[in-house]
Amino acid sequence: MAFTAFSSQAVVEQAPRKRSFVALVLLVPGILYLLLFFLAPLISLVITSFQQPVLDGDIGEYTTGFQWQNYTDAVGEYLPLILRAFGFALIATVLALVISYPIAYFIGVKARRWPLLQSLMLTLVIAPFFISFLLRTLAWKQIMSDEGPIVVFLKSIAVLPSDGHLTGTTFSVIFGLTYNFIPFMTLPLYATLERLDLRYIEAGADLYASPWTTFRKVTIPLTMPGIVSGTLLTFIPAAGDYINASRDFLGSSSTAMVGNAIEANFLVLQNYPIAAALSIVLMAVILIIVGVYVRRAGTEDLI
Amino acid sequence: MASLSTASFAEKGADLELVGITKRFPGVTAIESLDLTIPAGSFFALLGPSGCGKTTTLRLVAGLEEATAGRILIGGKDVTSTKPFQRPVNTVFQSYALFPHMTILENVAFGLRRRKIGDPVAKAHEALRLVELDHLASRRPAQLSGGQQQRVALARAIVNRPALLLLDEPLGALDLKLRRQMQLELKTIQTEVGLTFLHVTHDQEEAMTMADTVAVMNKGRIEQMGAPEELYELPRTAFVANFLGQSNLFTGPVTSSTADAITVDVGGVPIVVPRTRAKRHAGEIAIGVRPEKVTLLTSAPAPQAGRNVLGPGRVTDVSFSGVSTQYLVMVPGIGELVVFAQNMVFGPVVHVGAEVWVSWNADHGFGLDDEPGDLPRFAPDASTESIAIQRRVALEEELEQA
Numbered sequence: 001m002a003f004t005a006f007s008s009q010a011v012v013e014q015a016p017r018k019r020s021f022v023a024l025v026l027l028v029p030g031i032l033y034l035l036l037f038f039l040a041p042l043i044s045l046v047i048t049s050f051q052q053p054v055l056d057g058d059i060g061e062y063t064t065g066f067q068w069q070n071y072t073d074a075v076g077e078y079l080p081l082i083l084r085a086f087g088f089a090l091i092a093t094v095l096a097l098v099i100s101y102p103i104a105y106f107i108g109v110k111a112r113r114w115p116l117l118q119s120l121m122l123t124l125v126i127a128p129f130f131i132s133f134l135l136r137t138l139a140w141k142q143i144m145s146d147e148g149p150i151v152v153f154l155k156s157i158a159v160l161p162s163d164g165h166l167t168g169t170t171f172s173v174i175f176g177l178t179y180n181f182i183p184f185m186t187l188p189l190y191a192t193l194e195r196l197d198l199r200y201i202e203a204g205a206d207l208y209a210s211p212w213t214t215f216r217k218v219t220i221p222l223t224m225p226g227i228v229s230g231t232l233l234t235f236i237p238a239a240g241d242y243i244n245a246s247r248d249f250l251g252s253s254s255t256a257m258v259g260n261a262i263e264a265n266f267l268v269l270q271n272y273p274i275a276a277a278l279s280i281v282l283m284a285v286i287l288i289i290v291g292v293y294v295r296r297a298g299t300e301d302l303i
Numbered sequence: 304m305a306s307l308s309t310a311s312f313a314e315k316g317a318d319l320e321l322v323g324i325t326k327r328f329p330g331v332t333a334i335e336s337l338d339l340t341i342p343a344g345s346f347f348a349l350l351g352p353s354g355c356g357k358t359t360t361l362r363l364v365a366g367l368e369e370a371t372a373g374r375i376l377i378g379g380k381d382v383t384s385t386k387p388f389q390r391p392v393n394t395v396f397q398s399y400a401l402f403p404h405m406t407i408l409e410n411v412a413f414g415l416r417r418r419k420i421g422d423p424v425a426k427a428h429e430a431l432r433l434v435e436l437d438h439l440a441s442r443r444p445a446q447l448s449g450g451q452q453q454r455v456a457l458a459r460a461i462v463n464r465p466a467l468l469l470l471d472e473p474l475g476a477l478d479l480k481l482r483r484q485m486q487l488e489l490k491t492i493q494t495e496v497g498l499t500f501l502h503v504t505h506d507q508e509e510a511m512t513m514a515d516t517v518a519v520m521n522k523g524r525i526e527q528m529g530a531p532e533e534l535y536e537l538p539r540t541a542f543v544a545n546f547l548g549q550s551n552l553f554t555g556p557v558t559s560s561t562a563d564a565i566t567v568d569v570g571g572v573p574i575v576v577p578r579t580r581a582k583r584h585a586g587e588i589a590i591g592v593r594p595e596k597v598t599l600l601t602s603a604p605a606p607q608a609g610r611n612v613l614g615p616g617r618v619t620d621v622s623f624s625g626v627s628t629q630y631l632v633m634v635p636g637i638g639e640l641v642v643f644a645q646n647m648v649f650g651p652v653v654h655v656g657a658e659v660w661v662s663w664n665a666d667h668g669f670g671l672d673d674e675p676g677d678l679p680r681f682a683p684d685a686s687t688e689s690i691a692i693q694r695r696v697a698l699e700e701e702l703e704q705a
Contacts, residue, residue, distance in 0.1 A: 202367050203400035205387040207414035207459070214388075217413075221404040 049276035060270030067273065074277040078261045082281065085257035086289075088170075089239035092177035093185075096234050097227065099178070100185040104226070108193030125186050137176055137249045141167055144175075144250070168252030176244035181237065185230040192226030228297050236286055258282055316343040316499030317378030317391065317466035319364065324373035326359055326523075333359040334523045336373070341516075343378075346493050346500045348514035350507055352546065356523040357503045358397075361469050364501065365394045378466055388417075393460035395473040399452045401444035407431065407455050408440040414463040430462035431455075433492065450481045457485075461492060468493075470502040474509060486513050507547050511535070519543045535593075539582060539672045544591050551640045552591040552671070560584055564665065570636040574611045574668065581670025589671040595643040596667040599630060600660040601653060611668065613637060614660030618653050628652075632661055 052065035075082070103125070111118045128136060144150055144166040154160040166172050200222060204214035220227070242259030245251035251260075258278060265275035319341040326334040334356045341347045349357040362368040364375060366387030374383045382390050393414065401410050408427050415423035431437040434454035436447075444452055453473060460468055470489075474482045490513055493500050504510050510517045511531040518528040519542070527539045535547055544550035555569040565581055566573045567590055576590050592611075604612055616634035623646075630642040630653070640661055644652065653659055 197400075199396060199398055199400040200402060202387070203394075203396060203402070204413075205367070206365055206392075206394045206396075207463070208388045208417040209413070210388055211386075213417060218402060222402075224404075 045276050045279060048272050049280050051273045051276075060272070062272060070273045070277040071281065074274045075281060077274075078258060078278060081256055081261045082258045082278075082285070084255070085239050085241075085259065085282075086285070088174055088177060088245070088255075088257060089235050089241075092174050092181065092238050093231050093235045095174070095178045096182050096185040097231060100182055100189055100230065101227075104186050104189035104193050108190045109196060109198070112194075122190065125183050125190075129183065133180060134243065134249075137180065137243060140172075140176060140179065141250055144172055167250055168247075168255065170255055172250040173245045173255045173257075176250040177238045177241060180241075180244065181234040184233040184237075188229040188233060189223065189226040192223045196222055224297055228294060231293075232290060236290070239286060240282055316345075316497055318343045318376070319467055319499060319501065320376040320379075321360075321364075322374040322376070324360070324363060324375065325371045326356070326363060326368060327371045332523060334363075337523070337525065339518065339525065339528075341499060341501060343499050344497050345515045346490070346502065346513060348502045348504060348510035348517045349520055350504060350510040350517055350547075351520035352505055355520045357505075357520050358471060360520075361394070361471055361501065361503045364467070365392055365469055366390050367394075391466040392469055393463050393465040393467075394469040394471060395453075395456050395460045397471040397473070397475060399444070399456040401452055401455055401459070403444055406441050406443060407436065407447070410444065410455060411459045411462050413459065418463070426462055427458075430458040433461070434458045434488070450477050450485075453477060453485070457489070461496065461498070464496065465498065467499045467501060470500060470504075472504050472506075473502075474504075474506075482509070489513065511547075519546060521546075537580060537669050538591070541589060541591075541671055541673050544669075544671065549594050549641055550591040551594060551597065552589055553637065554587060554589045556587050557585050565670070567670075569613075572613055572637070574613075575609075575665040576668040576670050577666055580666075580668065582672035583670060589673055590668055591671065592663050592668045594629070594641040595627070597640065597642045597661050597663045599632070599642050599644055599653065600662055601657070603660055604662055609665050610662050611665050612660055612662045613640070614662075615658050616640070616661065618655050618657045618659055621653070621655055630659075632659055634661070 047064065048062075049070055050064075050066050050068065051062040051070075052067040054061045054063050057063075103121075107118055107121045107125075111121065142148060146165055146167070148166075151160060151164075151166050154166075155162060155164065160166075196219065200218050201214055204218045205211070209217060239257075240259050240262075242257065242263045243249055245255050245257040245260055246263075247253060251257075258281075262275050262278045262282070265271045265278065319339075321337055321339040324334055324337040324339075325332070337356075337360065339360075349360060351357045359368060363370050364377075366382070366385065366389075370383065374381055376382065377391060401407075402413065405413070408424065408431070411427035411430055412423040415426055420426070428437055428440065431440055434457055436451060436454055436458065439447060439451065444455065447455065457473065473489075474485050477485060486509060489500075502510070502514060511534075514531065516528065517531050517534055519526045519534065521542050527534060527543045534543060538544035538547060538550065541550075541552055544552060553567070553569040553574065555567045555574070557565050558568045558573065559566045560578065562578070564575050564577055565584055566575050567588060568574075569590075574590060578584065581588065581590065600614075603614065604610070606612070613634050614632075616632045616637075618630055619633045619639065620629075620631040622629045625646070627643045627645050630644065632640045632642055634640060642661060
């Protein structure tokens, strides 16, 4: 009827087709940078991962080859560490999300009317960055040490057995990972929550959705871009992290992650091919996980 | 009451009753002790300029704002302290607020799913067919034009068959032709379904063509309420007289009064107003007449009972608008009058500078209820320039939103 006359067909967007010399010139530094500092090291890493030891050579002396067994050796030997790395990273990411979402929601939505409070709270989120990440992690080691107040208290109320520890446990490593990556989770969440149009929330309430249902059906899907970028910014570096799980910080040999294995092979054992193979395995697994995740999260319409 | 539970469709519209509603925001009083009753099944329009409190009233009814004082009753049931999702009302938002992450169909089915009403998809399709958008059910809101989004917003609200449907300037973004169509469509839906509609708008024409009852709101209070014709023909306040169309207003003391009529001295000229059409009958009062009721004469008319005559005056401005021509006539000692004359011949009948008399049937005058003191002697700003500017602004807005 008359209404159909107004229904527009999908408008084909015309992309600018003009070739511009200036644009190409402007792209050159970026492309050069990527070639030099990303592509070249990546190729070098792949080549290293296939190297074989020099017969009768020194320790750490390798020659170019195609020793694909490096990969099976690496995975065979370090599979528990790889699995542990992804397990820890996953738990830390979920914990960081659960902790950061309310913080970001408060700063980005509830505090909208008070811009000063907003910036103050954002500063508080970023403030830990002013102190070295190593120092902060060491400080946690002190706080959670056997003589520290937390352990003493937990022992006194018999939550922790008298010979128990906090440092060097799974708990302390996941705690350290979560703590260190909370700002990386909070900031992207804040960025999307700050732009969240509250009229959608009102519409949800108007259409008989309780606050909890509105949160699940409206708020979460609309803030998916922030959730995706926050979890990626947390999960990817957490999976490769070797500081928190290191024996010098919050971990022990029983909590070692794949990052610790790479570090040990590169710096201590000087087994460069295995370290390179582990790095590539780590990268490949992260790429697959992230690819599947971004696809499943279905944020194409929102980004 | 079964019809009020949000778990089922409303059988019919429900009454809405506001009792002593006051809403204060920090530093501003948006609504001052408002009493309002809207009978079930009626199409009620709240009309007023921006910032008059009409949207706040709507949000209070929807539960999106909390009243500072007073009670809200829907179908006789006090809902003042209930949350928006517990109220049997739905809103068509001015901004549509369609969920961008859902398809059109899911948007429309959202309310049905929340209330666990059987077969939400089929009912959503049915509602979309009503607004003739069923063929776009699988699209996202961003892929639709403004007018289409508006119709989806309407479908999303009416599919729930709420006892009370709230419309917040829902046709604002449509071009004139589509707006007329939607006005008719809304009216049809309202009659078919028998819901109670509360429509908030600043467009007096829209309010008058669609609503059974119009309430004109100003500064958080209802100035006057009634059928559109009644409001237009018998405005009670200077605000209503000038917001709903234009008026020529005069003030003066009542000099004599009979059983049928009162006579007001306006700058030395006696003007007769029917007693029943005037609210005040003694002292200093304000009276008026609509511009289209006034006739323009090129020679002094013979005195005639039942007609008021002012003049001679000079035509200061003539603006031709197709159907009619608007003349501005300056009458010394009285002020400027607006006269609308239908174009029965080709072009204007008099030109700027001509000497004219104006006259109108005494039965067409009206007397206001206002204190004449707080009313400027001649309020209407009807110079052609300001009208032209207003028209241009309105057109530009329409173009922008289209």
